[in-house]
Structures are given as C-alpha cells and as structure tokens.
Amino acid sequence: MSFRDILGHSKQINILKRAITGSRVAHSYLFAGPEGVGKMLVARAFAKVLNCENPPGRGEEGGDKGSDEGVDSCGACASCRAMEDGFHINLLKVEPVDGVVKIDQVRDLQNAMKYRVIEGRRVAIVDGADKLIKAASNAFLKTLEEPSAGSMIILLTSHPAELLPTVVSRCQRINFGPLPEETIRRVLVEKLAGEGLGEEDAEAFARVSGGSLARALRAAKSGEQAKKVEFLEKFLSLSPGKNDEILDVAREVSKDPDVEGKLEFLKTFYRDLVVFNEGSEGLVVAGNTAQKATGIGYRGFARLVRSFELIEEAHRNITPPRYANKQLTMEVLFLGLVDLSAPVT
Numbered sequence: 001m002s003f004r005d006i007l008g009h010s011k012q013i014n015i016l017k018r019a020i021t022g023s024r025v026a027h028s029y030l031f032a033g034p035e036g037v038g039k040m041l042v043a044r045a046f047a048k049v050l051n052c053e054n055p056p057g058r059g060e061e062g063g064d065k066g067s068d069e070g071v072d073s074c075g076a077c078a079s080c081r082a083m084e085d086g087f088h089i090n091l092l093k094v095e096p097v098d099g100v101v102k103i104d105q106v107r108d109l110q111n112a113m114k115y116r117v118i119e120g121r122r123v124a125i126v127d128g129a130d131k132l133i134k135a136a137s138n139a140f141l142k143t144l145e146e147p148s149a150g151s152m153i154i155l156l157t158s159h160p161a162e163l164l165p166t167v168v169s170r171c172q173r174i175n176f177g178p179l180p181e182e183t184i185r186r187v188l189v190e191k192l193a194g195e196g197l198g199e200e201d202a203e204a205f206a207r208v209s210g211g212s213l214a215r216a217l218r219a220a221k222s223g224e225q226a227k228k229v230e231f232l233e234k235f236l237s238l239s240p241g242k243n244d245e246i247l248d249v250a251r252e253v254s255k256d257p258d259v260e261g262k263l264e265f266l267k268t269f270y271r272d273l274v275v276f277n278e279g280s281e282g283l284v285v286a287g288n289t290a291q292k293a294t295g296i297g298y299r300g301f302a303r304l305v306r307s308f309e310l311i312e313e314a315h316r317n318i319t320p321p322r323y324a325n326k327q328l329t330m331e332v333l334f335l336g337l338v339d340l341s342a343p344v345t
C-alpha cells in the first residue's frame with residue numbers, strides 16, 4: 001500500500017511527505033490514535049517511500065520543494081515489492097507477545113539495528129508500544145534518541161497515555177483521529193458488497209465502528225455482531241414518552257436467547273459514552289457513534305453512569321440466584337434508560 005492508496009489521514013501523510021522533501025525525517029516517530037484506523041498502513045507506506053528505488057514526485061536534486069503532493073513510492077521496483085510482501089531487509093517489526101513487549105524483543109531489535117544499512121533507510125516499527133514493559137522501555141530510550149546510522153523507529157499506539165513520558169519525549173508525535181463514517185462506509189461497500197453486504201448494513205456498521213475500519217470490518221464479517229448493531233440502532237431511535245415502542249424493544253430483548261450478550265453490548269456502549277464524555281483522547285471508542293449519541297441526548301456523566309448501573313442491576317436480577325421475570329425487568333430497564341437519555345432542559 002502506498003500513500004495514494006490510503007483513505008483519510010491526509011494531514012498526517014502530508015507531514016511525512018514534507019519531512020521527506022525537506023530532508024527532515026525524524027529519527028523516531030510516535031503514531032498515536034484509535035485502534036484500526038490505519039496507523040500501521042501509514043507507517044509501512046512511509047517505509048516504502050523511504051526505500052523506493054524510483055520514487056515519483058521527488059524531482060531532481062534541489063528540485064521543486066513545493067511538490068510534496070506527488071511524493072510516494074512507485075509500487076513496482078524490487079524494494080517496493082519486498083515492502084509490500086513484508087520481507088524487506090530494511091523493515092523490522094516488533095509486536096506484543098502475550099500482551100507485552102519484553103526486554104528480549106527490544107534487545108533483538110537493537111542487535112538487528114547494529115548492522116550497517118547498505119541502501120535506503122531501515123525502518124523499525126513497534127506496534128502496541130504501550131505494551132512495552134517498563135524495563136524494555138528503559139532499555140529502548142537510547143535507541144529512540146539515537147538510532148544507528150540510516151535507521152529510524154516508528155512506535156504505534158492506541159493508548160498513548162500509557163507510554164512512559166521519557167519514551168514520548170524522544171519521538172515526534174503524530175496523532176491519528178478516527179476515520180469519518182463515510183470513509184468506512186465506502187470501504188465496507190467496496191470490500192464486502194461481493195459477500196452480500198447491503199448499503200444499509202454498511203451504513204449501520206460504519207456508524208457503530210467508532211471510526212475504526214478494523215472494527216467495522218470485524219463487525220461486518222460476523223453475523224452475530226450484525227444483530228447487535230441493528231439492536232443499537234433501534235435503541236438509539238427510542239425517545240421518552242413513546243412507551244409502546246420502548247416496551248416493544250424491551251420484550252424483544254427479553255425473548256432473545258442471548259439477553260446477557262445484549263446487555264453486555266449495551267454496557268460497552270455506555271462505557272464508551274462515558275469515556276467520550278470525559279474527553280479522553282486516544283481511546284478506541286471516542287468515535288462517531290458516541291458523537292451521534294451525545295447529539296441526541298446521551299450526555300452528562302452522572303446520567304451515563306446511572307444508565308450503566310441500571311443495566312448491571314438488571315443483568316444481576318435476571319441471572320442466578322435471583323431469576324427475576326425477564327420481560328418485566330427489561331421493561332423497567334428500557335423505560336429507565338430512555339428516560340435518562342432525554343435532553344437536559
């Protein structure tokens with residue numbers, strides 16, 4: 001994948017293009033942003049350009065500095081093809097194993113970076129940089145500050161707040177936002193229309209993706225998730241006072257063989273809203289669903305927390321040892337939730 005093939009993130013990509021034309025490529029970058037929005041794609045496209053044997057748009061030496069736009073990889077040379085396959089001598093990758101990046105992995109990377117770069121630029125990508133254990137982070141500091149000649153490092157994270165400040169301060173940080181719903185919808189249609197994904201479904205998946213293409217694709221490919229999305233859409237359309245509609249939804253949920261799954265999903269939704277409401281940056285969920293929901297009344301920390309608690313309570317009530325009447329419990333729950341969603345006057 002080259003820069004030109006990547007959807008969205010044009011601001012971030014332009015920063016990288018300008019760094020190339022201005023010969024100001026940093027030795028260490030931190031790409032921070034929600035999971036599944038394409039940070040890895042951008043990192044790899046960047047590595048590809050830096051190593052392309054025949055890069056278009058870069059002009060002759062001392063050429064037009066204003067033509068950042070065309071900076072990209074050719075996609076056809078031996079280097080580009082090797083990058084595409086993921087087996088380029090200048091491409092090193094580290095990712096968490098069993099949820100952490102251990103000190104041994106950092107040591108291996110450092111050893112691999114000792115060898116002289118023969119051509120192009122060596123790019124080491126550390127995915128899940130927030131999973132570096134503390135000792136590994138500390139061992140890595142020197143390398144981040146001063147990678148070996150011809151080498152650079154790109155850290156990727158969806159939880160930048162969990163990185164050590166000493167790591168963050170050694171990198172040039174580039175923030176990635178959630179992808180626009182429309183972009184996700186378009187990709188879903190493009191990729192999955194052949195597998196029978198309709199326009200309306202694509203729209204619904206895009207809406208609940210939180211701006212993460214990876215999440216939308218996962219959801220769209222799983223039938224079970226499709227039902228949950230449909231349910232959330234229906235839930236969001238409810239408004240206080242329309243009790244018949246609310247009770248219909250409540251009854252439907254109470255008859256669902258997977259009531260508990262539905263309630264868990266609802267809880268996740270509210271947890272996401274709380275996070276979004278708090279203005280937390282870089283959290284997976286702060287996407288368009290949350291925005292849409294806050295737009296129609298789902299706001300206020302106390303109300304969101306109360307809603308979350310109502311769901312937990314209902315959940316406890318319908319499971320052993322309580323075995324409360326499911327239908328009644330769901331009716332009370334949904335009336336309560338919709339009531340709490342009323343716009344504050």
Ligand SMILES: [Zn+2]
Binds near residue numbers: 051053054075077
């Ligand atoms: Zn090339």
